[in-house]
Structures are given as structure tokens and as C-alpha cells.
Amino acid sequence: MTDSKIQIRHVGKVFNSQGRSVQALQDVSLDIQANEFITFVGASGCGKSTLLRSVGGLEQHSVGEILVDGRAVNGPGIDRAMVFQHYSLYPWLRVMENIKFCRQLKVVSDTVRSDADVEVASGRADALLTLMGLSAFAKAYPNQLSGGMQQRVAIARALMPKPEILLMDEPFGALDAQTREVMHDLIRHVHRLEKSTILFVTHDVEEAIYLGGRVVLMAPRPGRIDTIYDVPLPAERNQDMKLSAEFLSLKREILARIRETSGMNTDLELLEQLTRTVPA
Numbered sequence: 001m002t003d004s005k006i007q008i009r010h011v012g013k014v015f016n017s018q019g020r021s022v023q024a025l026q027d028v029s030l031d032i033q034a035n036e037f038i039t040f041v042g043a044s045g046c047g048k049s050t051l052l053r054s055v056g057g058l059e060q061h062s063v064g065e066i067l068v069d070g071r072a073v074n075g076p077g078i079d080r081a082m083v084f085q086h087y088s089l090y091p092w093l094r095v096m097e098n099i100k101f102c103r104q105l106k107v108v109s110d111t112v113r114s115d116a117d118v119e120v121a122s123g124r125a126d127a128l129l130t131l132m133g134l135s136a137f138a139k140a141y142p143n144q145l146s147g148g149m150q151q152r153v154a155i156a157r158a159l160m161p162k163p164e165i166l167l168m169d170e171p172f173g174a175l176d177a178q179t180r181e182v183m184h185d186l187i188r189h190v191h192r193l194e195k196s197t198i199l200f201v202t203h204d205v206e207e208a209i210y211l212g213g214r215v216v217l218m219a220p221r222p223g224r225i226d227t228i229y230d231v232p233l234p235a236e237r238n239q240d241m242k243l244s245a246e247f248l249s250l251k252r253e254i255l256a257r258i259r260e261t262s263g264m265n266t267d268l269e270l271l272e273q274l275t276r277t278v279p280a
């Protein structure tokens with residue numbers, strides 16, 4: 001028995017669709033500590049999203065168990081919030097209304113609803129708007145905002161109920177490189193401030209190293225954990241660190257391992273052999 005925030009024990013997941021069976025996860029075990037920022041990378045189809053969704057309770061694993069604070073995950077809960085690549089904001093609601101939406105639903109559904117609840121919710125929404133640098137846009141509609149701003153609204157909305165665990169599935173995948181850099185520093189700041197535990201899935205190895213304290217590399221067919229890397233960078237980070245020898249060496253190592261585990265090396269070797277045997 002450990003005191004890890006999240007315990008993933010021998011988790012497996014099989015999808016059966018159209019007469020085909022896919023082993024999306026096989027024997028995945030991982031302990032994640034409270035307040036950790038852990039990132040997941042790996043070739044397409046290695047089960048990163050499935051694992052994240054399983055921790056979020058949006059997917060039911062076929063075998064094994066997932067425990068949060070020692071309790072089995074059987075479905076979504078207010079202690080876990082998810083942020084996806086596509087902002088999923090309500091286009092007919094203004095920024096502030098979007099942020100308050102879930103909290104309002106909770107307040108309204110509570111049998112005892114006090115004015116104090118609503119006041120606390122408003123105070124938190126204001127604070128989150130400021131944190132995200134969106135105070136001037138409280139009354140704007142989502143389509144009046146850039147992609148980066150919309151994603152900041154989505155993050156503020158996810159943070160609204162003070163989730164202990166934030167599950168982020170390629171949240172910056174649709175943003176341009178400069179906006180992503182801004183978002184990286186912002187999300188690290190949020191992590192420090194809110195003391196949440198963050199699980200972050202990405203295709204971008206540089207993003208995974210810059211954000212994470214550990215990087216989990218997953219491999220496909222069947223989806224599994226291949227290697228876990230400790231990131232040799234201090235807790236306080238800045239963009240210049242991306243050019244440091246430690247950073248670049250870890251990036252090279254992870255990229256090489258992704259190529260190996262995805263079979264891309266084999267494909268390239270095959271292609272080389274073919275071009276050698278096919279006359280010009």
C-alpha cells in the first residue's frame with residue numbers, strides 16, 4: 001500500500017468494434033504522486049488517450065484497477081477535470097458564463113443553495129480570469145477570441161471546481177508554436193499555484209520534457225508503458241533551458257526510442273533496402 005495520489009495497477013483495455021479486437025492498453029502500472037506534473041508521449045495509437053480517459057472515468061478499463069486517493073475509479077468525479085485539444089466552449093455563452101457554467105450546474109443541483117456559494121463561485125471565476133490574463137474579455141463570446149485565448153477559457157473552466165487532478169489531452173495541439181510557449185509557462189504557473197496533479201498527453205517531445213517532472217513513453221500494439229524518464233531540470237523552468245545539453249540529450253533519446261517502438265526504423269530500413277534493389 002503506497003500513499004500515491006493515483007495508483008494504476010495492471011490495467012488493460014480491449015476495444016471490440018466491427019469484429020476487430022484492439023488491445024489499447026496491456027498491463028499498465030504506474031504510481032503518480034500528489035502535485036506531480038507527469039507527461040505522456042508515444043507513437044500514435046499507443047493508448048495515451050485511453051489511459052487518460054480511464055483515469056478520468058470516461059472509459060471503463062477491462063482489467064486491473066485505478067485508484068485515486070485509495071478509492072477505485074468507477075466513473076467521472078468532481079476531483080478530476082479534463083481539457084481536450086478542441087476547446088469545447090459553449091459558443092452562445094460569454095467567457096465568464098462559460099467559466100462558471102459547471103459550477104453553476106452544481107450549485108443549482110445542490111439541495112441547499114446559498115448566496116455565499118454563488119459569491120464564492122464568482123470570486124473564483126474572477127481570480128481564474130485574471131490568472132489566465134482574460135479579465136478584459138469576460139463579456140466576449142468564444143468566436144471573438146483567438147485559439148490560445150479560447151484554450152485559456154477552457155482551462156479556467158476546468159479549474160473552476162478546484163479539481164485535484166487535471167487531465168490534459170493534447171490541449172495545445174491546435175495552437176501555433178509561439179502561443180504554445182506562452183501556454184507552457186502559464187500551465188506550469190497554474191500547477192504551482194493550484195497544487196494540482198497534472199497528467200498531460202502530447203505528441204511533442206519538447207513540450208513533454210519542458211512541462212513534466214517525469215515523461216512516460218508508451219509503445220503501441222499492444223499499448224503499454226515502455227520507459228519512464230526523470231527530467232533533469234529544476235522545478236523553476238525557462239525557455240532557455242530547451243537549448244541546454246541535458247534537455248537536448250533527453251529529447252534525442254526519447255525521439256530515438258519512439259522511432260524504435262513505433263517500428264518506424266524498420267519501415268525506413270525496408271525503404272532503404274527497396275531503393276537499393278530497385279534499379280534507378
Ligand SMILES: Nc1ncnc2c1ncn2[C@@H]1O[C@H](COP(=O)(O)OP(=O)(O)OP(=O)(O)O)[C@@H](O)[C@H]1O
Nearest residue numbers: 015017022024043044045046047048049050051223
Ligand atoms: N472507441 C474506440 N473503439 C475502438 N478502438 C479504439 C477506440 N478508442 C481507441 N481505440 C483504439 O485503441 C488504440 C489506442 O488508442 P488511443 O487513442 O488511446 O491512442 P493514442 O496513443 O492516444 O493515439 P493518438 O496519439 O493517435 O491520439 C488505437 O489502436 C485506437 O484505434
